[in-house]
Ligand SMILES: C[C@H](O)[C@@H](O)[C@@H](O)C(=O)CO
C-alpha cells in the first residue's frame with residue numbers, strides 16, 4: 079500500500095544555459111552544455127529517492143537556454159512535467175536576467191562549472207547578483223578545483239552541494255499543497271498543539287485539516303475500516319506486539335478481557351487514523367466514498383490526552399506503529415504522526431523524514447543527567463560519548479520502533495529507509511519492544527505504550543521547530559549520538575520516570591561555548607517539551623531546508639564547512655552567519671506569505 083500523497087512527486091528541472099551568440103560561440107558549446115545538464119540529471123536520479131523508494135525524476139529542458147524565449151519554453155515544460163525544483167547549469171558565460179529562473183516559489187540553484195576555457199563562474203556570479211537584486215534567493219554551486227572543459231566528472235564538493243540543495247528543494251516542493259491533519263485539538267495546554275494555520279499556509283504552503291476525535295469513535299462503532307485488514311492487523315499484533323509488565327496497582331489493573339478489548343480498540347484506531355490521513359479506497363466499496371478520500375495529509379497529530387485518554391485506550395500504539403516502517407502490511411513507508419497533536423514537532427518529524435526517508439522518533443526532552451547526578455543516583459561514572467552528561471529522551475506515543483536501533487548499516491545500529499530494511503530487522507525491532515499496559519494514573523482509559531531502549535552508537539539529530547510571537551518560526555538543531563548505559567544504570571534512571579515508555583539516551587555534540595557549551599546548556603536552551611529525532615547528522619540539510627522556507631536557525635552545532643544556504647544570505651553579513659540568517663529570513667518573509 080503506497081501513500082497517496084506521494085502520488086506524483088515533484089521533479090527536478092535541469093536548465094542548461096548557454097551563450098546565445100551564434101556563428102561560433104553557441105555552436106561550440108551546444109554539446110558540452112547539454113551534456114552537463116544530462117550528467118547532473120543522471121547524478122541526481124542515481125543518488126536520490128522519493129519517500130516511496132522510487133528514484134527521483136529529473137526533467138531536462140528541450141534545448142539549451144540562450145535567452146528569454148528558450149527560458150520561457152523551459153518554464154512551460156517544467157509546469158507541464160510537475161517540476162518543483164530547478165537547477166541551472168552552465169560551463170560558460172550567459173545572460174543572467176535573460177535566462178534565469180524567475181519562478182518565485184521554485185527552490186533554485188545554479189551550478190557554474192569551474193573551467194576557464196569559458197567563464198561559467200562569471201555567469202554564476204552574475205546571475206546570482208540578479209537573483210539577489212530581484213529577491214529570488216538561489217543556491218550557488220562552484221566547484222573548488224578547476225576542471226578541463228570536457229571533464230564530465232562531478233567533484234565531491236559539487237556532489238555534496240547538489241544533493242544538499244536537491245533534498246531540501248524536494249522537501250519544500252513535496253509539502254506544498256498537502257495537509258496537516260489535526261485529530262482533536264489542544265492537548266494539556268501544549269503550545270505546539272495550538273495548531274497555527276497561518277504558519278502552515280504561509281511558510282509551508284500546506285493546509286490544516288481538523289477532525290474531532292469523535293470521528294474516531296464513529297468509525298470504531300460503525301466499523302468504518304477495512305474489516306479484512308483489521309482481522310490481519312489484530313492477528314499480527316497478537317503475534318508481534320507482546321504485552322509488557324503492568325505497572326498499575328493490582329487493584330486498578332484491568333481484567334484480561336478488558337485488556338483484550340483494548341487491543342482491539344487500539345488496532346482499529348491505527349487503521350482509522352491512517353485512513354483519516356491518506357484515505358482508503360477499500361471504504362468506497364462499502365458506501366463510504368467520503369471517508370475513502372482521506373485528508374491528503376502528509377503529517378498528522380492525535381490529541382489523545384486528555385479528552386480521549388481519560389476514557390478510551392490511549393493513542394500510543396497507533397502513533398508508534400504508524401511512525402514505524404513496518405506493520406501487518408509488511409515493510410512500508412512510515413507515516414508522520416505527532417503525539418499530543420504537537421503540530422510543530424510533527425513538522426519537525428516531517429522535515430527530518432523528507433530529508434532522510436527514515437522513520438522518526440518523537441520524544442519528550444525529559445531530563446538532563448549530569449555525570450555527578452548519575453554517580454549520586456547509581457554509583458556509575460559516565461564515560462565515552464556520555465561522559466559530559468546525557469539527555470533522557472522519552473515520551474509515550476510516536477517514537478518509531480525503528481528507534482530501537484535493531485537495524486544495522488556497516489555493522490552498526492541504524493534507522494534506514496524502508497526499502498533497505500530486511501524482514502529480520504523489522505522482526506528484531508518488534509522483538510526489542512514490549513507493550514506495557516498504559517499507566518492508568520495518566521491514561522485512565524488504558525491502552526498500551528511502546529517500550530524500548532535505543533541502542534547506543536547511532537548518529538542522531540534532534541531538532542525542534544517553535545513559534546515566537548513577532549518573530550515567527552525558528553528551528554533548533556542538535557547533532558549527537560545515542561549512547562548505551564550499563565543495564566543496571568539505565569534501569570535505575572528509567573524506573574524513576576515512566577518505565578513503560580521508549581527511551582533514547584542522547585549525548586549532543588558539545589562545542590564548549592554558546593548554546594552547545596555543555597550538555598546541560600543544550601537542554602536548558604531547548605524551546606519546547608518535545609524534539610523530533612532523526613537518524614544521521616542531518617543538521618546541514620535542515621539548515622538548507624530552513625533557508626528555503628525562510629525559517630531562521632536559533633541554535634545548531636553543525637560544522638561551518640557543511641552549511642549551505644542561498645548565496646544571498648552572505649550579503650546579510652558573511653562574518654556573522656547566524657545574524658545574517660535572521661536578517662535574510664526577515665527580509666524575504668515566508669515563501670508563500
Ligand atoms: C502522560 C503525561 O501526561 C505525558 O504525556 C506528558 O508528560 C507529556 O508527554 C508532555 O509532553
Ligand SMILES: [Mn+2]
Pocket residue numbers: 417418441442473474607608
Ligand atoms: Mn510529550
